[in-house]
Amino acid sequence: MLTSELDADTAVQEIAPGRFRACISDRWNLGAAPNGGYLSMMAVRAITATLPHPDPFSITTHFLRLAKPGEVLVEVERVRDGKNHATAQARLIQDGAEILRALVILGDLSKIDGPTHITVPAPALSLQECTAGWPAPHLAVISGRLDVRLAPGTTSWLDPACSERAELGGWIRLRDGRAPDALSLAFFADALPPPVLNLSIVTTRFVPTLELTVHVRARPAPGWLYAWFRTRALSHGYLESDGEIWDSSGQLVAMSRQLARLNR
Amino acid sequence: MLTSELDADTAVQEIAPGRFRACISDRWNLGAAPNGGYLSMMAVRAITATLPHPDPFSITTHFLRLAKPGEVLVEVERVRDGKNHATAQARLIQDGAEILRALVILGDLSKIDGPTHITVPAPALSLQECTAGWPAPHLAVISGRLDVRLAPGTTSWLDPACSERAELGGWIRLRDGRAPDALSLAFFADALPPPVLNLSIVTTRFVPTLELTVHVRARPAPGWLYAWFRTRALSHGYLESDGEIWDSSGQLVAMSRQLARLNR
Numbered sequence: 001m002l003t004s005e006l007d008a009d010t011a012v013q014e015i016a017p018g019r020f021r022a023c024i025s026d027r028w029n030l031g032a033a034p035n036g037g038y039l040s041m042m043a044v045r046a047i048t049a050t051l052p053h054p055d056p057f058s059i060t061t062h063f064l065r066l067a068k069p070g071e072v073l074v075e076v077e078r079v080r081d082g083k084n085h086a087t088a089q090a091r092l093i094q095d096g097a098e099i100l101r102a103l104v105i106l107g108d109l110s111k112i113d114g115p116t117h118i119t120v121p122a123p124a125l126s127l128q129e130c131t132a133g134w135p136a137p138h139l140a141v142i143s144g145r146l147d148v149r150l151a152p153g154t155t156s157w158l159d160p161a162c163s164e165r166a167e168l169g170g171w172i173r174l175r176d177g178r179a180p181d182a183l184s185l186a187f188f189a190d191a192l193p194p195p196v197l198n199l200s201i202v203t204t205r206f207v208p209t210l211e212l213t214v215h216v217r218a219r220p221a222p223g224w225l226y227a228w229f230r231t232r233a234l235s236h237g238y239l240e241s242d243g244e245i246w247d248s249s250g251q252l253v254a255m256s257r258q259l260a261r262l263n264r
Numbered sequence: 265m266l267t268s269e270l271d272a273d274t275a276v277q278e279i280a281p282g283r284f285r286a287c288i289s290d291r292w293n294l295g296a297a298p299n300g301g302y303l304s305m306m307a308v309r310a311i312t313a314t315l316p317h318p319d320p321f322s323i324t325t326h327f328l329r330l331a332k333p334g335e336v337l338v339e340v341e342r343v344r345d346g347k348n349h350a351t352a353q354a355r356l357i358q359d360g361a362e363i364l365r366a367l368v369i370l371g372d373l374s375k376i377d378g379p380t381h382i383t384v385p386a387p388a389l390s391l392q393e394c395t396a397g398w399p400a401p402h403l404a405v406i407s408g409r410l411d412v413r414l415a416p417g418t419t420s421w422l423d424p425a426c427s428e429r430a431e432l433g434g435w436i437r438l439r440d441g442r443a444p445d446a447l448s449l450a451f452f453a454d455a456l457p458p459p460v461l462n463l464s465i466v467t468t469r470f471v472p473t474l475e476l477t478v479h480v481r482a483r484p485a486p487g488w489l490y491a492w493f494r495t496r497a498l499s500h501g502y503l504e505s506d507g508e509i510w511d512s513s514g515q516l517v518a519m520s521r522q523l524a525r526l527n528r
Binding site: 057058060062064065079080085087089098101103105112113114115116117118119120166199201202210211213215217218232233234235236237238240252255257259261262264 | 321322324326328329343344349351353362365367369376377378379380381382383384430463465466474475477479481482496497498499500501502504516519521523525526528
């Protein structure tokens, strides 16, 4: 069996207990920098390789310095071991400097139970109603790894008829057919362009993430994911982006929020 | 000048560089346990005492073990120093065990600039339209520290006419007159009962927080705060609670999200 691109490029090799060597690929770049969700997934992979719990429940990632393609060291610290949950931290070190820190809660999504009551609106558009292609292929090497079909009217920088709404979303999957799992939601939660680009007062195209938290709610079914991102408060150049991700069976599988800043 | 209750009870005393002694008060209890936002604020206070940046921008707190009133050690690690932002971590240690870990981005809210575009709905109800008092005074020592006026119909456990909507909010301030500031938003973001209690399928009254992230957007003006909390996805006993906090001048000052779990 061939290893998928995403699995190959987030592979970690243990060189000592809790200490891993990995290689940041340039295949997930946005502009010159590796995608943040891709780096976050690498950190979580090292954590799940260290602890017995199979699934991330909550992933908070701080992007400390610009990463670059090439070798990286991942150091995992076990923070708390529990019956239902464990907590661990991973740090990505490149050229001696910490470039990323992730604080993660782990558990087993196949064993959770309790009441369910969901009022988040389900995907509004079918795959056929969305538009194939990546909105800015010249900027994003990552687009070669993905199939993306975006909702019409959510990409103002391509579509002059687009509304001034800071929302963007649609269907997404890995182009090589690798099915989504709980781990890969760390990647998908940061895989689309920032919805704030739809506002005409925003002139930069670079919106670096300071902090990204992903709550994984269920293991996704195989197939496409539907992801929707929304910014409701751009204030003095800082903004949140809230994401909701559903799987092909209509199950809500993740919610995400990031704090980002318009590049000056 | 008298020290306010919240400042007195989150005071930290440096005993070595980046190492503080503090005392968890029982005046902020919910049931038998100290309120999570109160503990988070104590962690951030130790961080702002260590780094030169005055304001927290992003605060992620993991609640690892039940805290109890009494002595606690706070250890601060400087993760990254930058011109606009710094990142630091604080750990609360009680009886030799880590009970809380906070990862914080700092900066100076008086110096941020850039475009603003906010579509979060502003407070819908005046102070006079809300109901004085805490919804369950027998459960919460913390209620003695607060003035709270909640929106009618958002406390189902008191009001049988309440809708099945997992929303709760209203006006809040510290009873001793201490004005809100950026630091205290770590506390206010977790100071009201969980909105998920409004759902009749929820039978427990105990909803422990696993992870809480607060994004501070502005320094609040003096006076009351208006805080609104909402749960949209309770799934298999796990839930998010999203909060928005405005100040008395109508400015959005914080957004929060937490992952919690219904107690089994």
